[in-house]
Amino acid sequence: MHAVIKKIGFEVNIFVASTLIDLYAKCGSIKEAYIVFSSVEEKNVVLWNAMISGFSRHARFMEAMISFEKMQQMGMYPNEVTYISVLSACGHMGLVEKGWRYFDRMKKEHNLSPNVFHYSCMVDVLGRAGRIQEAKDLMDNMPFKATASMWGSLLASCRIHGNVELAEVAAKHLFEIEPHNAGNHVLLSNTYAAKKKWAEVAKARKLLKDSEAKKERGKSWIEVKDKVHTFMVGERTHPRIVEIYSRLEDLLEEMKRLDYKVDTEHDLHDVEEMRKQELLRHHSEKLAFTYGLMTLPSCAPIRIMKNLRICGDCHSFMKLASIITGREIVVRDTNRFHHFKNGFCSCGEFW
Template structure:
């Protein structure tokens, strides 16, 4: 039913006096929420005098499925305050919201609530738990939930396969895929995205070729843009740019922005300006407000010594009103989120944080860390460049965590952009010097730093 007819039916309900019935109102909330008209769903819900678990579930689930995860969490809390016992449907939805917002501690509380009320086994809740823990970087918890499930489907297996891939354990992903096939479960399109991502971030070229070939020949699944993007990314990382270009030209589907981004990144790694320009120009058209292609192309020109061309791209970017998203890192502590920008001095504990940074830099340099000036601003002297690198947002976040997170507990940091090479190197040394497990989730994946090493094997 389209929204015009839906609202006509709603008007008829009001005229005939059926709006007083809880059953009818529940159906209206569910209908509006499923159609993505959350404003109308809120209006009906807020006018209801008598709400039950179905009323709350319809609204919370609608918010979660329409990307309004924070609203979903708010109404879930209100639901609990109202004394309504959650059902399996709302628990699965709220766990999905926690996964999207990477709220591990809240996800754990919801998990505890589910167990406390003895709701029993549920495939949808189990799947949501596996996804939530995996997306929050707690892959061991995801595995424990997986092992406890009596019934599993392709979503269960895929969640674990993707989870291990995103957490830097690509070979484990492939082993779970073999177990999945042995269990008689057939993979779907998302499963192969997880497998190809795992191969891409572990340098497993031959495995990836086998998977993308078996998609169509064995399972009748046509590779889509995301599958090709993973393959192009892998080939680019593996020094096979020519093969990546051939694959791009031979695609049976139209390449989208995801594919061109992967190809542009590969061109940047190999310093191929001609192909990089081609990729960037396609991205200018497909995503005209995205700063990424402008920044990467400008950096490629700068690396090649073509300063005028680099300046021209930056001017073009400015003339089109496009600005680069600033790097931002955050950490959740005691149900409060602490956010940091580069060289940020707005935190209440700024003096302590910067003092800890000084200590941290001294210790990791003694351990062998050398600042990588390639990731600093170009118009500064050597001392200014080193200070600028030291005050990147993720370093400020880890310094704050070293001050506040109890010894032995993992440090969990989130970043909106890809972690820079210098910060990645600094995190490795920091984990070794302070004997801490640092979990950093950037825009692409998780990095688990332990004893001076990263789960990605420096291949990200």
């Protein structure tokens, strides 16, 4: 489609270009998004917003901030959408003070009233940084009623930072607002599991079963030669699954020489250690990566999409895989894009 657009001369059209930028950013190709952005000479606020949003999604905080300042130097005023992207970037990098500065700046410098989305971003900024009580206080004192998104963000932060007390408060509100969202039950259960509160885990799982809410199964997918291949943990149906498992085992053996050990802390089932290791070693994103390694050209990045948050063990696996294979790996989970290269991730271990 991009090739057709370029041939007929529509690439310089602001509306087409902003959509292309958004498309590339959402597909994990932030470099291509920036190439499109740079090719348009007459930029408007929509184009700038699309690029800043893309940088934010890919944890390119410095690029997002530079673009934010540069658009103003070019005579463009940031609007409500611009500030949502900037605050989101602060959340992804744990920059609380910068987040507050931008939150105040939108009112004082640009006469913009923060709406429910800006408050939601600030709740996320505070929660991700572990300042969960501050996030709760902000929700209690804001001029809006807290949304499901805010309570969900607070619950996710409680899970990451082990705050059981506020997790229970957030979950109670979510059960009322979203009675059919099984993800909220799972987050609460995982918060208990991380603290080894197995009795509470059992209660949370019974509540989930009684609620009849449907739990979303974790899955990852990868596109190879215009076909999407989907994997689940312990996959058995893919036509090349035997070969995939064999190649994955070879990879894991190589990683052992780099002191990689399956981190069972990230499996929250009350089962034996060996079973935990087995569950983790066959997570869906590992299978999708292995298939990409087997089928994609050596010069191509391996792009994986996932419908849940990437776990810490898979995050460590991808870092080591990028060293062993020399490949760039891009994983999009529910929160952001992770770019793995030479043993490092763009998220800076903050996600």
